[in-house]
Amino acid sequence: MRFKIGGLTGEAGKNLFSRSATVPYPREELHYPDGYRGRISFDPASCIGCRSCVDACPARAISIVNSVRAGESKFECHLNFGRCVYCGRCAEICPGGSLKMTAELTPPALSRKDMRTVL
Amino acid sequence: MAQVFKLLIFPGLLFLLCYSLFCAALSRKLDARMQKRRGPRWLQPVADLMKLVGKERMIPARADQGLFFMVPAVALAAVCAAYLYVPLFSPLSAHPFNGDLIVVLYLVTLPAICVFLAGWYSSSVYGSFGGVRALTQMAAYQVPLLMSLLAPALLADSWSLQGISQFYTERPLLMLLNLPAFGIAIVTSQGKLMKSPFDSPIAGAEQGSGAFSEFGGRFFAFFDLAEDCDTVVTISLIAAVFLPFYPASPLLGFLLYLLKTLFILVLFSLFHTLSVRLHSEQVFSLCWRYMVPLALIQIIVNLLVKGVIV
């Protein structure tokens, strides 16, 4: 068998002058495809309060709370990002389409309390 | 006064430290670029040094306390002392004398022995493994390295670096005759600097940091610095022995020195990025089966040519 030496030299030399594969995030934006299971978005206007999402969530991360603010009653979605596994079951099962998965990432939090957000 | 300036500032200690930190950063950037990464910031070696120096000093109870302090300092001191005798931008180094080539080669061997001592006396299994590996490697790469650095000296019939540069300035074409030795010097220098393909003393996966496993904080900072300075001294030595041409004005000589050393640094980077880590049997096989015969042939050719010229 004939052997080679220095098989990667060409590629290494080319890489010296080409763009790096790593991206200096967050200075440079990352692009995720359309169907990416990222952060959940909630539209209170179309939520009917059926709580199917609460049942479907395997991590018990989501809860729907009926809150009254300024005399107006609407549904609020309390999501614990620390528990969320980004599986997308809630968005799939939501009949009104008020829960959707976006292609954005969740920014990190500095404490566990900050991870419990109201969408 | 001028002597003190030369010793401590330029081209002595301060210049060496700054240049070695710069070369370390450049080397890491080059490696990263070839791997399609961005690499650390340019000031990273400085940041590392500052961080390490500020850490707590921890010496294992069973280790030799005195050696923990002395060994890194001796490694750094040996390398800095060697730098004084290497000509940088003129044929004369800071302290030229007849036989300074031998002194430099001797001083530059000390860091490897310090690595062994560090590992052996650090009371850790990983340390002793790493230390023994460093010494074993030295038995392999040292001979071809010395032979390749001495081959041009044999041709020039002089043991002083000034004499070598004088000889080759008169007969520049003979520099090309030393190309095989140049190649051997580049390959075996990686052994001295503990880089791929000879980086098994510090190969992380099987033995922590090898010889440096118990060395933290200040001690590791010194070793790290010694390694970086060793890189610059080795590069300068190779430049002085294989590329010994200097222009008349010192400023131009300084620029040329930078160019030469950076060129050799790029060659170093290319070589150690593209090579595989060899284990001890393969290291011996590579050095004694291929490098030593080639170096011997180079020496024989040099002696024959010397006989023809003289």
Next chain:
Amino acid sequence: MTQRQLSLKPSAPDGENKNCLWVTMASDRVAEVHLPAGGSHQGVEKSCEIHSYMQDLLILERYGGLGPQAHAMAFCQAMEELAGIVVPQRAEYIRLIVSELERLQCHLLWLAGTAREVGYDALNMYLMNDRELVLDCLAEIGGNRVKYSVNLPGGVRRDLDEHIRTRISEMLDEVGRRIKKRGSLFRKELMLVNRLRGAGVLSRDDAAAYGAVGPLARGSGLSRDVRADEPYGAYRRMEVAPVCDDHGDAYGRTVVHIGEMEASAALIRRALAELPEGELRAEVPERLPKGEALVRVEAPRGELVYYLRSDGGASPERLRVFTPREANLYTLQKIISGNYLANIPLLMTDYDFCFGAASRAVVIKGGEEQRTVGWEQLRDFSRDYYLRHEAGAGRAGAEKEE
């Protein structure tokens, strides 16, 4: 000859998921290997008994570090077998495509790990870069690069539309080109081949005797592949020929990995061409009828066995997962003995350490009595244990004359 004991523990040398591997060295070669297998026990099987089936699916997807598809598919197949459901053909083909993409991705990671442990960092980075192409494709299919959960009991969650199919084809072309280059590098680069040849030799008989599975076994000439021996899903309509190599060392295993990647690419192309129309999912009831099911699946690392027993409730009664890493744990000791210390990380990568997926609970028997200890007692016990153990062997280069 002096002997020294060395521990390659998870917290020590560059620990990447390594378990507590105790190695006794004689000069530079390994004399004895001691591999206690309890270091990273996660309690997954017990946890599956508490949660519902849908929750279990998500837990099992995250079992090992790399591959949700194999575990999830096996679990779903077990559920479908219990419920007596037939999965639509389109779903089976999509499952096959994602399985093979996972195999591509895992093998690229394996090769990158091998390159890294051999000291060839540049190649490691290039292979990981190639892997990014596959991961991006998986992100488009499933929604996440690493946890691309496409499986649901009864079928798949998402469809492969025209746009994604084109993307997969283009990606396969590019990755195929790169695999060819890397393959020739692994086979022909002098120093790489020298490093891989003779490292961790496992003969065919030993592989059969120790029950090795996956590329580890196939690299020793033992032709075992569930896709060929007992085809499941869409593999029933494809003839998969197992890729074998007779060398039996790290080089042989590398050749097998590369061959399998090429075979996977061909399988994906064929599946894309033959993709039938149809439903994506069949309905599976929430409570499965009483019964038991045994499913074998070819995960990238080897044969994955799932045993599921249901008592008619909302949670499984018992779930046993036999991962290929657990199967190959015993082979690992055979492979490591007699090698250089320098080759051990290479061999651990061969085995593809993910001790989380291999650890099982260890029962500590003190003499004749068995006792259940509380958490604090367990911590005290472990502190005493390590003090005793390390004081004797680990420090100061302790040497035993033979």
